[in-house]
Amino acid sequence: MKIQFTKMTGAGNDFVLVDNRDGRLRLRPDQIARLCDRHFGIGADGMLVAETDAKEDRIRMRYYNSDGGEASLCGNGARCFARFLQPLLPGSEGDPLIFLTGAGIVKASFLGEEVSISMPDPESARLRRLVTTRHGPLEVHWIHTGVPHLVVFVRDVERIDVEELGRELRWLPDFAPEGANADFVEVKGPDRIAVRTYERGVEGETLACGTGVTASALVAHLAKGLPSPVSVLVRSGESLRVGFERAGDGFRRVWLQGPATKVFTGEMEVSE
Numbered sequence: 001m002k003i004q005f006t007k008m009t010g011a012g013n014d015f016v017l018v019d020n021r022d023g024r025l026r027l028r029p030d031q032i033a034r035l036c037d038r039h040f041g042i043g044a045d046g047m048l049v050a051e052t053d054a055k056e057d058r059i060r061m062r063y064y065n066s067d068g069g070e071a072s073l074c075g076n077g078a079r080c081f082a083r084f085l086q087p088l089l090p091g092s093e094g095d096p097l098i099f100l101t102g103a104g105i106v107k108a109s110f111l112g113e114e115v116s117i118s119m120p121d122p123e124s125a126r127l128r129r130l131v132t133t134r135h136g137p138l139e140v141h142w143i144h145t146g147v148p149h150l151v152v153f154v155r156d157v158e159r160i161d162v163e164e165l166g167r168e169l170r171w172l173p174d175f176a177p178e179g180a181n182a183d184f185v186e187v188k189g190p191d192r193i194a195v196r197t198y199e200r201g202v203e204g205e206t207l208a209c210g211t212g213v214t215a216s217a218l219v220a221h222l223a224k225g226l227p228s229p230v231s232v233l234v235r236s237g238e239s240l241r242v243g244f245e246r247a248g249d250g251f252r253r254v255w256l257q258g259p260a261t262k263v264f265t266g267e268m269e270v271s272e
């Protein structure tokens, strides 16, 4: 089976995108994992598939991590998805796009090289939980920004063994069975943070994580008082921005902005 795809990157978090609005494609997790494989496939952190949701009469974005498992939202992926979708919808040039995701409706706006998306209202954060790691007790903050995240504040993100500690936090029994992505956050200034993320379903550090950047900025507001918008430096060296309004003890009108770039298009043969 030949797959026509577009490869894109959202600040270094990279994706394979496929237009399946005609519904002809049925990919198994092992086929998705092969497409995302960096040695035997195209190579990506995840895959985004455009579908038609007849019931809602809207386009739906399905997101799969590189292990082939589906997740409810991918923030950088949604920004790339909007950039991918726009030329496929004649007459929509420049207008905001609205599409469905597993975490609700997303509205995307195009700002030059960048794309800004509305993020779902996060479930209320669970702050200052003590967990036990092989290095002893650690204070973590849990928040769900479309997918679950554990946020840890550190003095220097460069000195963290993200693969080792990130993996341990991702699999903590306290958050089983769904687990969580692990974000390590360094406050760099009154409205700036640096974030490194170990991603669930990629099972490793990615160069950026949109829902993780959002989780980190919201918790930095709650726990450290950083105001909106927060500028976030990610592992690739690029920066993203997160804006929000308070609503009671939570948030509303959360948005995530950053680069979303096409890298190449191609086709790949996938075994049936």
Ligand SMILES: N[C@H](CCC[C@H](N)C(=O)O)C(=O)O
Pocket: 013, 045, 046, 065, 071, 073, 074, 075, 076, 077, 147, 148, 181, 199, 200, 201, 202, 208, 209, 210, 211, 212
């Ligand atoms: N790995 C995440 C989903 C993708 C998150 C990330 N790529 C983003 O940009 O939000 C999870 O399974 O919870």
